[in-house]
């Protein structure tokens with residue numbers, strides 16, 4: 570007789586009720602085992618929740634005092650873009666007394682015409698305006714800046730276009746110092762724009778201001794320089810060259826980059842674009858990729874740490890329009 574037949578014959582004496590009770594006992598034991606496994610799993614899940622990945626509950630920092638730094642890139646005198654500068658001034662007016670510093674990044678005089686003799690090959694001479702027009706346009710620009718931000722300290726960095734005046738003077742006088750001084754009195758950027766009378770500090774592109782490169786200044790942890798580099802990805806090059814935060818102009822395109830370096834930690838470089846015409850006559854044969862905008866920094870008064878924003882001016886509209894009054 571096979572083993573299973575023996576078991577069957579042994580159980581054949583049990584009644585159906587006994588068989589049912591026996592099955593029930595077996596199921597109860599099975600359920601108890603499953604319950605134990607479930608309890609263990611829940612316990613494990615609970616301990617995982619409590620484990621190492623809790624976040625500290627730090628109290629939010631009090632905001633502290635801040636001020637605004639308003640940064641104007643290339644406006645190019647009489648070649649300013651009327652719609653773009655109108656939108657920029659509307660924002661400046663809304664920010665008003667919160668603006669404590671204005672940085673004029675250079676090229677606020679175009680200095681075309683007879684002053685443009687140092688242009689590179691391919692330059693098309695412009696004759697639609699005079700130097701007097703250019704000076705009037707730049708003075709009107711400064712009048713408006715100072716009217717809209719009356720409490721602001723204004724810094725003026727010399728651009729390569731203003732520098733044409735210096736080079737023109739040198740060419741005219743051929744080393745005669747007294748004549749150079751006379752022409753300087755007549756035509757220098759500082760004098761034609763009355764910067765001393767306005768209380769605006771001028772920084773020459775040929776002088777050093779406590780830094781290794783001429784023409785650059787440093788306010789807190791941020792450098793400012795008109796710039797001279799061209800080509801792609803200038804922001805990354807500038808961040809690498811300065812090894813610190815830097816705002817530059819000159820390339821007429823909005824650019825920004827943040828990088829983290831071993832010695833300086835996280836730093837950034839920004840170009841806010843330009844506020845001049847995007848396709849001036851002298852670039853008539855070359856389509857530009859320029860973009861319009863200005864820079865805005867929210868600066869913490871105690872440390873001078875800052876948050877930088879390139880504000881785009883697109884088709885005469887500021888992307889900050891409507892929000893400018895928040896600051």
Ligand SMILES: [Fe+2]
Pocket residue numbers: 643645676728819821
């Ligand atoms: Fe420029």
